[in-house]
Amino acid sequence: MNELGQKILKAAKATRAGRQPEPAPPTQQQPRRAEMRVRPTAPILPPSNIQGNALMVVIAIMAFLACLTFGAVTMVRATAAGWQSQISREITIQIKPEEGLDMDAALKKARELALTFVGTREGTIMDEDATARLLEPWLGTGLNLDELPVPRLVIITIDEQNPPDFAAMRDLLKTEVPQAFLDDHRTWVDRLVSMAQTTVLIGTGVLILVFTAMILTVVFATRGALSGNRHIVEVLHFVGAESSFVAGEFQKHFLKISIKGSAAGGVLAAALFAAANMWQANSLATPESDQATALFGSFTIGITGYLGIFATMIVIALLTTLTARFTVMRTIDEIDLIRSDPARSDGAPSS
Amino acid sequence: MIHFENVGLRYGMGPEILRDMTFDIPKRSFQFLTGPSGAGKTTLLRLLFMSLHPTRGIIRMFGRDLSQIPRAELPMLRRRVGIVFQDFRLLDHLTTYENVALPLRVRGKEENSYRNDVIELLKWVGLGERINVLPPVLSGGEKQRAAIARALMDRPEILLADEPTGNVDPPMARRLLSLFLELNRLGTAVVIATHDLGLMDQVDARRMILTEGRLDIYE
DSSP: OHHHHHHHHHHHHHHHHSSSOOOSOGGGGSOOOSOOOOOOOOOSSOGGGSOHHHHHHHHHHHHHHHHHHHHHHHHHHHHHHHHHHHHHTEEEEEEOOOTTOOHHHHHHHHHHHHHTSTTEEEEEEOOHHHHHHHHHHHHOSSOOGGGTTOOEEEEEEEOSSSOOOHHHHHHHHHHHOTTEEEEOOHHHHHHHHHHHHHHHHHHHHHHHHHHHHHHHHHHHHHHHHHHHTHHHHHHHHHTTOOHHHHHHHHHHHHHHHHHHHHHHHHHHHHHHHHHHHHHHHHTTTSHHHHHHHHHHOOOOOHHHHHHHHHHHHHHHHHHHHHHHHHHHHHHHHHHHHHHHOTTTSOOOTTO | OEEEEEEEEESTTSOEEEEEEEEEEOTTOEEEEEOSTTSSHHHHHHHHTTSSOOSEEEEEETTEEGGGSOGGGHHHHHTTEEEEOTTOOOOTTSOHHHHHHHHHHHTTOOHHHHHHHHHHHHHHTTOTTOTTOOGGGSOHHHHHHHHHHHHHTTOOSEEEEESTTTTSOHHHHHHHHHHHHHHHHTTOEEEEEOOOHHHHHTSOOEEEEEETTEEEEEO
């Protein structure tokens, strides 16, 4: 431009010197200002041209639902892991009564046999009173265990990190105390693991649905924004803009909208978990809190949960921005294709 | 610089709007493109701007066969062509300065690197005092000059102008014509589509006359 600028200046001087009509209007005859000042460059796409409020609310709702799902999954997993840990911390040896069996001796033998295995910590024989208390809901008070063939239990606590060989223990017990039955709670643990996995799967499914709905919403919003700013896109086309540049201009707006929306939704979800956690902590041992805890477990989602909510917000913002970018690029390519193809053009010469 | 060979164009299944066009636009040339309304002047300009593909024939732009150029490369080639519309196509929310600087902005240039050049060019087209004005406030002639300045901003090798004097009075039309002539003297090829015979009579230049889809050239 400098070379052209010099040429233009020369040409301008020649024009002023003589024959050609002066292109400058009379206002240019005024004394020259020391320096021309221009305002800060305005955005090519004015923010008012993008109807962002509705989209921001939709993104906020989607982000809220996504974060809520993520938090709920984290919570259920933590509760399930807690139960699993509690259950797998001990095993039970059940001894069925049999004619002629010395129950006390059998209980002691079973406990001693179990404690010979590496990975066991201590063994407790559930005494008659404890057994009676256990059966109280079904058989009532004042139960005489000698009159009923009630099985007796030995509870063995184990090292979770280094559990004993259950199969070997089971075989040994079967040989030495045929009436003994070892329950390592594997069935319960398996069910809990399966429940936790199902919860995670359902949560992932909900997240996928939320993200899909959000992507489709952003696609419609972007197409609407493109349609409303078609005149700007056309001018950019005629000044040689590449589709990536145009996409970048739209992307800036959608990034701002998505950051605001996802931040609002994420913060709201985090606040909800924090509030529920506080309520639970402040109302310990009340019937409402106990019922909620029994149903949902603890409302604590921990630092991992909050980090997950933050990550979900970032993912939503990025997803929105990328969706807007690809939609703009694809739509512009479509417009370009239709514009350049006379077989598909409506023949309007204006563009 | 630009070569058309047996170029024809029809919209959809309609009749051919342009037929058997064979011509060259040499470097640094100056020509009028004229013909009655609806003769296909704007369509031909769109072909010259690579905004429309012909139905048949060969177009060579800057030595390259247009049909062989990938679509992604077309914006780069379009940057070598400046175009001015009868309806100006200025963006109303941008000032005159920002409108004229737009071609450099889309090329990713920093404002500091072009600010003086834009102001210089605006002064040259007589808009030095209107740099911070929004287009709705500009007169028809000022808008047209701003549109011309925008088309010239990135030193195009050829300038296409569609009815550039259609919205201005005769004195302003003469001033705009002198602007085009000076630009041509500086080395830019110019194609002016017009049906203003008075304007054409002021310059002894090549005339390309479109009639019923056919082109006759008078050197």
